[in-house]
Amino acid sequence: MKVASVLIPLPVPEAFDYEVAAEMAVERGDQVAVPLGPRLMRGIVSEVRETTGSNRRLKAVEMVLDDPRLPPGTVDFVEWAARWTLSAPGEMASTALKGLRAPRPKPERRVRRVEGREPARPTASRTAVLETLEGRSMPGADLARAAGVSSGVVKGLVDDGVLEVIEIEAVAAFDTPDPDHAPSILNADQAASASAIAEAVEAGGFAPFLLDGVTGSGKTEAYLEAVARALRADPTAQILILLPEIALTQALIARLSDRFGADPAEWHSGIAPPRRRQVWEAVVAGRCNIVVGARSALFLPFVNLKLIVVDEEHDSSFKQEEGLVYHGRDLAVARARIEGAAVVLASATPSLETLFNAGQGRYRWLKLGARHGTAVLPDIRLLDLRQNPPDPQTWLSVPLREAIGETLLKGEQTLLFLNRRGYAPVVLCRACGHRLTAPDTDSWLVEHRYTGRLVCHLTGFSMARPKTCPSCGASDSLVAVGPGVERVEEEVRQLFPEARTAVFSSDTVPDARAARALIQSMIDGEIDILVATQAAAKGHNFPKLTLVGVVDADLGLRGGDLRAAERTFQLLTQATGRAGRAEIPGRALLQTWTPEHPVLRALAAGDRDGFVEAEMDEREAASLPPFGRLAALILSGENAVAVEKTAEALAQSIPNAERLEVYGPADAPLALIRGRRRKRLLVRADRDVDLQGFLRAWLGRVKVPASVRLTIDVDPYSFL
Numbered sequence: 001m002k003v004a005s006v007l008i009p010l011p012v013p014e015a016f017d018y019e020v021a022a023e024m025a026v027e028r029g030d031q032v033a034v035p036l037g038p039r040l041m042r043g044i045v046s047e048v049r050e051t052t053g054s055n056r057r058l059k060a061v062e063m064v065l066d067d068p069r070l071p072p073g074t075v076d077f078v079e080w081a082a083r084w085t086l087s088a089p090g091e092m093a094s095t096a097l098k099g100l101r102a103p104r105p106k107p108e109r110r111v112r113r114v115e116g117r118e119p120a121r122p123t124a125s126r127t128a129v130l131e132t133l134e135g136r137s138m139p140g141a142d143l144a145r146a147a148g149v150s151s152g153v154v155k156g157l158v159d160d161g162v163l164e165v166i167e168i169e170a171v172a173a174f175d176t177p178d179p180d181h182a183p184s185i186l187n188a189d190q191a192a193s194a195s196a197i198a199e200a201v202e203a204g205g206f207a208p209f210l211l212d213g214v215t216g217s218g219k220t221e222a223y224l225e226a227v228a229r230a231l232r233a234d235p236t237a238q239i240l241i242l243l244p245e246i247a248l249t250q251a252l253i254a255r256l257s258d259r260f261g262a263d264p265a266e267w268h269s270g271i272a273p274p275r276r277r278q279v280w281e282a283v284v285a286g287r288c289n290i291v292v293g294a295r296s297a298l299f300l301p302f303v304n305l306k307l308i309v310v311d312e313e314h315d316s317s318f319k320q321e322e323g324l325v326y327h328g329r330d331l332a333v334a335r336a337r338i339e340g341a342a343v344v345l346a347s348a349t350p351s352l353e354t355l356f357n358a359g360q361g362r363y364r365w366l367k368l369g370a371r372h373g374t375a376v377l378p379d380i381r382l383l384d385l386r387q388n389p390p391d392p393q394t395w396l397s398v399p400l401r402e403a404i405g406e407t408l409l410k411g412e413q414t415l416l417f418l419n420r421r422g423y424a425p426v427v428l429c430r431a432c433g434h435r436l437t438a439p440d441t442d443s444w445l446v447e448h449r450y451t452g453r454l455v456c457h458l459t460g461f462s463m464a465r466p467k468t469c470p471s472c473g474a475s476d477s478l479v480a481v482g483p484g485v486e487r488v489e490e491e492v493r494q495l496f497p498e499a500r501t502a503v504f505s506s507d508t509v510p511d512a513r514a515a516r517a518l519i520q521s522m523i524d525g526e527i528d529i530l531v532a533t534q535a536a537a538k539g540h541n542f543p544k545l546t547l548v549g550v551v552d553a554d555l556g557l558r559g560g561d562l563r564a565a566e567r568t569f570q571l572l573t574q575a576t577g578r579a580g581r582a583e584i585p586g587r588a589l590l591q592t593w594t595p596e597h598p599v600l601r602a603l604a605a606g607d608r609d610g611f612v613e614a615e616m617d618e619r620e621a622a623s624l625p626p627f628g629r630l631a632a633l634i635l636s637g638e639n640a641v642a643v644e645k646t647a648e649a650l651a652q653s654i655p656n657a658e659r660l661e662v663y664g665p666a667d668a669p670l671a672l673i674r675g676r677r678r679k680r681l682l683v684r685a686d687r688d689v690d691l692q693g694f695l696r697a698w699l700g701r702v703k704v705p706a707s708v709r710l711t712i713d714v715d716p717y718s719f720l
């Protein structure tokens with residue numbers, strides 16, 4: 001008897017077995033319809049095998065669906081990713097089908113000539129239409145325009161039966177990228193890096209690289225050249241470029257189009273579903289070479305994947321924390337290994353994990369020494385706020401104000417960086433000291449003046465600013481404490497009323513189109529002062545930007561989680577790295593109350609290696625990543641008692657293990673989100689411990705009730 005294991009999108013740990021009728025041809029990767037209870041469900045076949053009878057009676061595969069078969073590498077990858085993250089393999093598999101769930105784009109209506117039919121009354125305009133059309137088909141309106149006639153003429157020809165209307169399924173055509181369209185002349189470091197990557201691609205097989213170079217050194221140029229050479233060697237090669245932020249995709253797509261004379265495919269949550277379906281179908285059919293996307297593009301059904309680039313690899317946005325919990329960078333390396341492809345992790349500030357792997361020789365370390373051409377790294381200075389405190393209720397110190405003024409006078413641009421959305425991070429009652437929090441979540445409400453609302457950044461809950469204090473009832477007692485980008489912009493407008501200012505944050509720039517517009521006006525010099533969160537601080541090239549002011553350099557350092565220092569160093573290097581990327585040299589001023597902090601001193605000295613070494617020593621002493629591994633178990637539920645009990649049950653059944661410790665259960669730092677109580681346990685293990693195996697054994701001992709949700713976060717980045 002033939003049996004198929006089928007991955008079904010349900011939170012269950014294994015595939016379900018189904019009998020396969022003798023005459024049915026089924027292969028691994030096929031999409032099938034299988035009965036589950038009273039329903040039919042779509043599933044992916046993960047295995048087909050012969051068995052000699054079974055004592056269980058299996059239900060049968062209903063049918064093999066007409067949809068494309070997933071390539072073997074994609075199925076392997078999905079299964080691997082599920083094991084690594086301890087997720088349900090069926091749910092992981094269903095992310096690989098995301099593009100198929102969208103409706104097809106509407107078919108296009110076109111007109112074409114009916115053979116052998118001539119117009120009864122040939123007029124000049126009718127003849128023009130028929131001559132314009134020749135043997136082609138085209139949309140009626142386009143035809144009328146091309147022939148220079150009114151659309152009534154085309155309609156008349158249709159009514160006469162000379163033309164007929166046909167519907168054409170909109171299949172996306174992806175132009176073939178031309179590797180020789182507009183090559184760059186690389187400098188020696190860039191050329192050496194590009195060659196190393198290209199040679200690995202041509203040789204085939206898994207080859208991981210760290211592409212390490214200061215901001216503006218031309219990492220993008222180097223990997224684009226490797227892409228060109230991969231395409232020259234194999235015109236069917238597929239290449240995936242991952243970016244951490246949708247706001248960055250537009251600029252890269254424009255560069256790819258310039259370089260290769262063809263637009264790449266784009267894949268992220270901002271792309272309309274019918275378009276995503278077209279991309280998915282083109283990728284699985286091998287009709288599309290280059291995909292630029294967010295982390296979810298890793299699950300596309302590539303058939304000939306040769307190279308993955310993870311640009312800004314250090315960026316924590318690659319970590320997905322909602323739904324399936326995974327790290328896009330780590331999964332990219334795994335996918336490359338499974339596909340036998342090269343993978344390039346590119347950054348000016350690589351993560352300690354990646355630096356560790358490169359240092360151990362697991363990744364080849366490619367280095368780009370300096371900024372390209374005459375551009376130099378910005379001069380970075382710390383502004384000690386103890387010596388130059390800003391006036392009460394303002395946030396810009398005198399030296400920073402003066403620098404902005406000078407920059408304005410020279411007709412150059414300023415970026416003021418503050419990684420805080422909204423107007424003020426805290427709203428406080430002057431009468432009783434009450435801090436306004438979200439009703440169902442342990443988080444402070446952030447004031448947004450543009451919308452006039454108080455917003456919880458964690459859940460998106462929002463409410464109008466109350467007239468009276470919800471705690472003591474005092475009226476007119478609520479004050480905004482601290483700055484967000486909107487408040488800094490307000491101050492800038494008061495100081496420099498003649499300057500053109502704008503705010504770049506996820507609130508003012510909600511989608512890719514808005515991002516593109518704002519970035520373009522920055523490039524075109526239509527903005528003098530841009531106040532921005534991290535959304536604008538990374539990746540962009542603004543040639544006239546010469547001053548970066550960091551409003552609160554201490555902000556990230558106060559967090560105190562494992563990666564606070566690393567993240568701050570990376571973020572501020574990226575932000576200051578926006579200055580002086582073209583001919584005019586740039587400078588960066590960092591406002592701080594703690595100029596003696598080692599992270600800030602390393603930044604000012606441009607001493608990345610010194611910072612990394614000190615940080616590595618601390619991590620090693622504590623056996624924390626990258627020297628050890630972590631996993632978090634988060635329990636949440638509306639029923640606090642059930643959550644508590646489950647946490648206790650877990651704590652009671654920890655398997656014996658060496659070189660591994662479990663901490664907790666404890667209240668999560670955010671003990672309440674959307675009305676759900678949260679508890680967490682943290683596992684720390686030495687690098688060589690089978691952490692996933694331990695977790696599986698542990699979870700196998702405890703039954704989690706339906707009212708409690710258990711989230712497993714392997715290699716956690718957020719400790720909330």
Ligand SMILES: Nc1ncnc2c1ncn2[C@@H]1O[C@H](COP(=O)(O)OP(=O)(O)OP(=O)(O)O)[C@@H](O)[C@H]1O
Pocket residue numbers: 184185186187190213214215216217218219220221222347348372539540541577581
């Ligand atoms: N070989 C080259 N020829 C011409 N221009 C170059 C070359 N290398 C780099 N540049 C230019 O220098 C600027 C920075 O290059 P690029 O964006 O590739 O650097 P990057 O290292 O990827 O930067 P970041 O880390 O900040 O994203 C760009 O404007 C790019 O066009």
Ligand SMILES: [Zn+2]
Pocket residue numbers: 429430431432433434469470471472473474477
């Ligand atoms: Zn009050």
